[in-house]
Amino acid sequence: xxxxxxxxxxxxxxxEVAALRADDPAVGAVTSFIGTVRDRHPGAGAGSSQAVPxxxxxxELEHYPGMTESAIESMIDAALQRFDIRxxxxxxxxxxxxxxxxxxxxxxxxxxxxxxFQACEFLMDYLKTQAxxxxxxxxxxxxxxxxxxVADDDALRRWGIGASNV
Amino acid sequence: xxxxxxxxxxxxxxxxxxxxxxxxxGGTLGALREQLIASSPRHAEALxxxxxxxxxxxxxxADESTQVTEGAEVAFFPPVTxx
Numbered sequence: 001x002x003x004x005x006x007x008x009x010x011x012x013x014x015x016e017v018a019a020l021r022a023d024d025p026a027v028g029a030v031t032s033f034i035g036t037v038r039d040r041h042p043g044a045g046a047g048s049s050q051a052v053p054x055x056x057x058x059x060e061l062e063h064y065p066g067m068t069e070s071a072i073e074s075m076i077d078a079a080l081q082r083f084d085i086r087x088x089x090x091x092x093x094x095x096x097x098x099x100x101x102x103x104x105x106x107x108x109x110x111x112x113x114x115x116x117f118q119a120c121e122f123l124m125d126y127l128k129t130q131a132x133x134x135x136x137x138x139x140x141x142x143x144x145x146x147x148x149x150v151a152d153d154d155a156l157r158r159w160g161i162g163a164s165n166v
Numbered sequence: 167x168x169x170x171x172x173x174x175x176x177x178x179x180x181x182x183x184x185x186x187x188x189x190x191x192g193g194t195l196g197a198l199r200e201q202l203i204a205s206s207p208r209h210a211e212a213l214x215x216x217x218x219x220x221x222x223x224x225x226x227x228a229d230e231s232t233q234v235t236e237g238a239e240v241a242f243f244p245p246v247t248x249x
Contacts, residue, residue: 165245
């Protein structure tokens with residue numbers, strides 16, 4: 001099956017995990033991460049994390065067709081080199097999403113849990129700062145592009161990757 | 167040399183999906199950005215040096231010191247915010 005899907009449609013965790021580990025009896029662990037749309041965003045201003053419930057009414061996700069897929073394929077290649085994992089799968093949604101909707105799935109299989117836990121986090125940290133997606137939030141005050149976060153660059157740096165986004 | 171420039175997110179809203187550009191041979195992505203900035207007030211605003219922007223060459227993340235190649239697809243966009 002494909003390792004990377006960029007799609008408007010929702011995804012099903014159970015089906016994705018079943019497909020990921022199908023026909024591989026060496027798998028002893030699967031780690032998955034799902035990112036979802038929040039109904040709030042951090043307040044402006046350094047250090048402020050005041051979030052107003054209900055402030056985000058919808059979210060529009062844009063990507064760079066072709067580059068997004070190949071960038072994530074390269075990240076999976078890097079994860080396979082770096083960690084003792086069996087397989088990985090990334091699904092990322094695009095288009096209009098509502099609060100509570102699933103946005104992204106990363107699932108990784110391995111023989112033992114440590115490698116898939118680590119590879120799952122590595123792939124999310126990588127994707128957050130190096131895969132070309134952009135979020136635009138609809139709020140009562142109008143639509144606004146979401147700002148990239150320095151904290152996400154710091155998360156990637158933990159893995160020894162210095163590429164920065166912000 | 168002829169190249170194709172694409173824009174995404176807020177840059178796409180300001181400048182459109184893309185444009186064909188003539189760039190001097192051997193030019194870098196940084197030189198291309200300067201040339202675009204000089205091409206119109208809209209470009210000057212959207213691509214201003216005060217903005218943190220990222221760029222790609224042939225659909226791979228690149229930096230402004232990267233040399234552009236003939237016929238290449240180049241893209242400029244804001245920092246990414248997926249996941």
